[in-house]
Each structure stands twice: as C-alpha cells, then as structure tokens.
Amino acid sequence: MADSEALGFEHMGLDPRLLQAVTDLGWSRPTLIQEKAIPLALEGKDLLARARTGSGKTAAYAIPMLQLLLHRKATGPVVEQAVRGLVLVPTKELARQAQCMIQQLATYCARDIRVANVSAAEDSASQRAVLMEKPDVIVGTPSRILSHLQQDSLKFRDSLELLVVDEADLLFSFGFEEELKSLLCHLPRIYQAFLMSATFNEDVQALKELVLHNPVTLKLQESQLPGPDQLQQFQVVCETEEDKFLLLYTLLKLSLIRGKSLLFVNTLERSYRLRLFLEQFSIPTCVLNGELPLRSRCHIISQFNQGFYDCVIATDAEVLGALVKGKRRGRGPKGDKASDPEAGVARGIDFHYVSAVLNFDLPPTPEAYIHRAGRTARANNPGIVLTFVLPTEQSHLGKIEELLSGENRGPILLPYQFQMEEIEGFRYRCRDAMRSVTKQAIREARLKEIKEELLHSEKLKTYFEDNPRDLQLLRHDLPLHPAVVKPHLGHVPDYLVPPALRGLVLPHKKRKKLSSSSRKAKRVKSQNPLHSFKHKGKKFRPAAKSS
Numbered sequence: 322m323a324d325s326e327a328l329g330f331e332h333m334g335l336d337p338r339l340l341q342a343v344t345d346l347g348w349s350r351p352t353l354i355q356e357k358a359i360p361l362a363l364e365g366k367d368l369l370a371r372a373r374t375g376s377g378k379t380a381a382y383a384i385p386m387l388q389l390l391l392h393r394k395a396t397g398p399v400v401e402q403a404v405r406g407l408v409l410v411p412t413k414e415l416a417r418q419a420q421c422m423i424q425q426l427a428t429y430c431a432r433d434i435r436v437a438n439v440s441a442a443e444d445s446a447s448q449r450a451v452l453m454e455k456p457d458v459i460v461g462t463p464s465r466i467l468s469h470l471q472q473d474s475l476k477f478r479d480s481l482e483l484l485v486v487d488e489a490d491l492l493f494s495f496g497f498e499e500e501l502k503s504l505l506c507h508l509p510r511i512y513q514a515f516l517m518s519a520t521f522n523e524d525v526q527a528l529k530e531l532v533l534h535n536p537v538t539l540k541l542q543e544s545q546l547p548g549p550d551q552l553q554q555f556q557v558v559c560e561t562e563e564d565k566f567l568l569l570y571t572l573l574k575l576s577l578i579r580g581k582s583l584l585f586v587n588t589l590e591r592s593y594r595l596r597l598f599l600e601q602f603s604i605p606t607c608v609l610n611g612e613l614p615l616r617s618r619c620h621i622i623s624q625f626n627q628g629f630y631d632c633v634i635a636t637d638a639e640v641l642g643a644l645v646k647g648k649r650r651g652r653g654p655k656g657d658k659a660s661d662p663e664a665g666v667a668r669g670i671d672f673h674y675v676s677a678v679l680n681f682d683l684p685p686t687p688e689a690y691i692h693r694a695g696r697t698a699r700a701n702n703p704g705i706v707l708t709f710v711l712p713t714e715q716s717h718l719g720k721i722e723e724l725l726s727g728e729n730r731g732p733i734l735l736p737y738q739f740q741m742e743e744i745e746g747f748r749y750r751c752r753d754a755m756r757s758v759t760k761q762a763i764r765e766a767r768l769k770e771i772k773e774e775l776l777h778s779e780k781l782k783t784y785f786e787d788n789p790r791d792l793q794l795l796r797h798d799l800p801l802h803p804a805v806v807k808p809h810l811g812h813v814p815d816y817l818v819p820p821a822l823r824g825l826v827l828p829h830k831k832r833k834k835l836s837s838s839s840r841k842a843k844r845v846k847s848q849n850p851l852h853s854f855k856h857k858g859k860k861f862r863p864a865a866k867s868s
C-alpha cells in the first residue's frame with residue numbers, strides 16, 4: 322500500500338465525479354500501483370504493470386480510463402457514440418467483477434459513460450442488443466469479443482482508444498492466444514494500452530510485444546504477497562490424509578478459524594468429498610468450481626461477499642487443466658470432466674474480508690499458491706494462509722517457499738504446531754464421517770447439485786429478475802446429501818474438547834436456513850454471526866501450540 326507521502330487522488334487532476342465515487346468507496350488514498358500508474362496513464366503512456374494480488378490494479382486502469390474518456394467527451398470534437406475502451410480478462414467472473422468496479426467508479430457519470438460486459442450469462446441475442454447501443458467501455462473474454470467482432474455486432478476499427486489486458490499472465494494459459502491475435506487485427510493502428518498482471522512470465526512478455534508501444538514498465542519493488550504484519554503464512558505437516566480431515570474438522574468445528582475462509586482442493590471430487598464430510602458435523606459449506614453455471618458461480622461469490630456463508634470450498638482453474646498452453650481446457654489432470662473454460666476461482670476474484678485461506682491440498686505451482694493466498698489480506702485487510710502438507714509433499718512445498726522468499730531466503734511459511742494428540746478424541750467420529758463419504762455418495766451429491774444449480778440458473782432466471790430479493794435468499798450451502806448427515810455429530814461434547822482449548826473456543830453453531838419469506842430472512846440475517854464479524858484482530862488462534 323502507499324506510504325503517507327503518497328500522491329492523493331485529489332492531486333491527480335481527476336474529474337470531481339470520479340473523486341466522489343472514490344470517496345463513496347471509502348478509499349482514502351491510492352494504493353501504490355494506483356499512485357504510480359494513474360498519472361502515467363493520464364499522460365498517455367502505454368503501461369506494463371506488475372503489482373501483487375489484491376493491490377487495487379482494477380482501479381489503477383479503470384480510473385485513468387474513465388478520466389480519459391470523460392475528458393475526450395468534454396473537450397474533443399463531437400463525435401458519434403462508439404466503443405472507445407476495451408477491457409480483456411481471462412474469465413467470466415472477472416469480466417463481471419471488472420464491469421462492477423468500473424461502473425461503481427462511473428456512478429456519477431453514468432450518463433456519459435456506459436459499460437457493458439459481453440461475457441455475462443445473457444444469450445448472444447441480448448448481448449447484440451446491448452452492443453447496438455455502442456457502450457463506451459466493453460469488458461469481456463477474448464473469445465466472446467472476437468465472436469462479436471466476427472459477427473459484426475461489434476466494431477471498433479476506428480473508434481477504440483484504450484485497451485486493457487487484465488490478468489495478462491493468464492490470458493495465454495487460458496488458451497486465448499489465437500483469439501487474441503485475431504482480435505488484435507480488428508483494432509485500429511493507434512491506441513493506448515495497459516497490461517496488468519500479478520506475476521510476470523513469458524506470456525506477459527509475448528503480450529507486451531503484441532499489444533504495447535514503448536511502454537513504461539511498472540514492476541513494483543514489493544514482495545509478491547503482503548508482509549507478515551498483514552498476511553501470516555503457516556504450514557502444518559499432517560502425517561496422513563485422515564489427519565488432514567481431522568485437523569480441518571477441529572479448526573472449523575471449534576471455531577479456531579474465525580470469520581470467512583476459503584478452502585482450496587485440487588479436484589472437483591475432493592471438493593464434494595470435503596463438503597459431504599463437513600456436512601455431517603453440521604458445518605455448512607458451498608463448493609465453487611467451473612462446473613457450476615456462471616450465474617450460480619457469481620451468486621455464490623456475491624453471497625459469500627455479503628456474509629451469507631462462512632466457508633467456500635474452491636477448486637482453482639490450474640488444477641482443472643487450465644494451463645494447457647494454446648489449447649482450451651479439456652479433462653483435468655485427475656480426470657475431472659472439462660468445466661467452463663472461462664471459469665476462474667483463485668485468479669483475480671475479489672472475495673471480500675476472507676480471514677483465512679486454507680490450502681487443504683497443496684497448490685500445484687508456486688503461482689497457484691500466490692493467487693490462492695492473494696484471496697485474503699486484500700487491500701489493507703489482514704489475513705492468514707494455512708497450508709496442509711503431507712510428508713511426501715514437503716519438497717514441493719520447499720519449491721514454493723523458494724519462489725516466495727526470493728532474495729531473502731528466510732522462512733516464509735511458519736510451522737503451525739498443532740498437537741494432534743490433543744484432538745485424538747475426535748478421530749473416531751472423523752473416521753466414521755470419512756467412511757460415509759463413498760464414491761457413490763459423491764457422484765449423487767455432485768449430480769444433485771449441478772441439477773439444482775441449473776434449475777435455479779435457467780428456469781428461475783426470469784422469476785429472479787422480477788424478484789431479486791428471492792434470489793438473495795437462495796442458499797448454496799444446504800445439505801447436499803441429507804442421507805449421510807448425522808445430526809448427533811453436530812454437537813461437540815465438552816469432554817472431547819482438548820483441555821488446553823476448553824473455555825477458549827466457540828464450538829461451531831449451525832446457521833439457520835434462510836426461508837423464502839423476507840421477514841424470516843431479515844431475522845436470520847440479524848442473527849448471522851458474520852454480521853458482527855470485525856476483521857481487525859487476530860481471529861486465527863494457533864491454539865494448542867506445542868510448547
């Protein structure tokens with residue numbers, strides 16, 4: 322984040338309407354990347370910017386983009402309405418998120434600047450209708466944009482002035498290389514471009530050659546993740562798979578992790594396994610992956626951000642086989658069926674106030690670690706990452722640490738020493754619950770969930786458009802397989818709680834389900850413990866530490 326000497330937004334020559342929007346968002350000063358990038362962008366420079374996850378890169382390009390467009394409209398010759406700004410992102414979720422952020426910043430100039438997302442869930446006919454109005458800024462994935470260009474529903478050969486490539490390090494790995502090259506043929510010869518990325522790799526270099534002209538490179542001299550005062554990183558060695566489940570159960574059931582958490586696993590199958598396992602102890606969670614319809618994915622993210630859920634089990638794109646250069650994703654390495662090739666969970670999604678990221682499965686690459694970890698400690702908020710590691714995975718974790726430590730060489734992931742023997746009392750129930758989660762139960766649960774999500778997503782689409790409140794009440798964390806739920810396991814008898822933790826912990830309480838009645842929902846909302854959650858202190862207590 323920026324230091325106290327930072328150039329404030331008010332000194333950047335921004336339109337008062339943009340300044341008002343920034344104030345409404347509660348941003349008292351620009352982040353480091355915003356402080357560096359906005360003035361250069363306003364001077365008309367092409368930018369190649371690398372800044373760590375959660376550092377406010379979206380506004381770093383959106384603010385100058387809006388300012389330049391507003392200025393052009395106010396002072397330039399009167400020209401017909403046209404698409405002047407294009408934001409390319411690798412996933413549909415990011416397209417939605419970027420559009421929301423740009424719209425928020427453009428709140429007070431919505432008459433002058435219209436923003437559209439062409440990767441939204443709408444069918445292409447309704448998108449064509451939107452495009453006919455020639456929004457000033459268009460956000461989308463390269464494939465959608467290209468498809469509209471090829472159908473002539475979108476043209477910007479002469480009008481486009483600004484191009485943004487967000488999450489640039491990812492675009493090629495999502496298989497967009499060919500689309501992007503074809504798309505560039507539709508752009509005018511001269512335009513200003515910004516390339517934003519959390520990591521620099523060969524793909525960013527290749528994109529730089531393709532897209533930028535004499536750019537200024539902003540490679541902020543900051544670590545890839547926030548420092549220990551903001552982000553605490555731990556690792557815990559679990560002797561067996563069973564120990565991982567046992568430890569996770571204890572952390573969640575005894576509320577040793579407070580606030581919202583994101584659990585990452587490496588396959589879809591494991592996300593449902595974990596969900597069914599936790600469900601038996603009345604620990605509600607929802608799964609988030611590219612197999613679910615876009616509408617559901619966006620709804621889950623939005624409800625998580627609003628505090629409806631404490632715990633989401635996510636499977637990120639890499640592990641579903643996303644990183645097959647130049648090709649669209651097919652089957653994942655673990656045989657998972659292809660999911661939406663434009664879905665992304667760990668990359669770029671702005672989950673709000675996540676207090677802990679738990680790598681239940683070790684991330685496949687150091688980059689995946691960085692992006693997962695980047696879902697917490699965003700902006701100025703604190704956060705914790707806890708990585709579960711099996712003895713056989715320790716060398717792989719070592720490689721991740723090597724990349725993270727860079728020049729420093731100091732330990733990055735501190736040991737989270739948990740005395741497993743103190744929670745032996747839980748092992749029996751844990752083993753029992755693991756046994757109930759058979760392959761058949763997982764298959765059934767997965768099918769049921771997809772069916773239900775499709776139903777909500779398609780059949781209720783129009784209904785929800787008319788009744789947005791009911792959409793608010795739709796929950797994604799209801800039991801998936803009630804047949805395996807064991808109500809007695811929801812309760813933790815005192816004698817099982819490790820003596821060191823008695824009186825310290827708050828055994829996890831089951832949340833009330835939201836019904837369709839708004840009155841009841843209101844009541845439930847006020848009982849929701851997350852609403853009183855304050856994201857200030859250290860919510861994660863490494864209790865039961867070995868002496």
Ligand SMILES: Nc1ncnc2c1ncn2[C@@H]1O[C@H](COP(=O)(O)OP(=O)(O)OP(=O)(O)O)[C@@H](O)[C@H]1O
Binds near residue numbers: 350668695
């Ligand atoms: N100047 C600011 N002050 C406070 N919060 C800010 C500021 N700018 C952005 N934010 C907030 O920081 C969070 C992260 O922003 P954003 O999603 O743009 O980060 P990012 O760098 O693009 O992250 P990622 O690399 O993960 O995509 C958002 O919730 C945003 O609202």
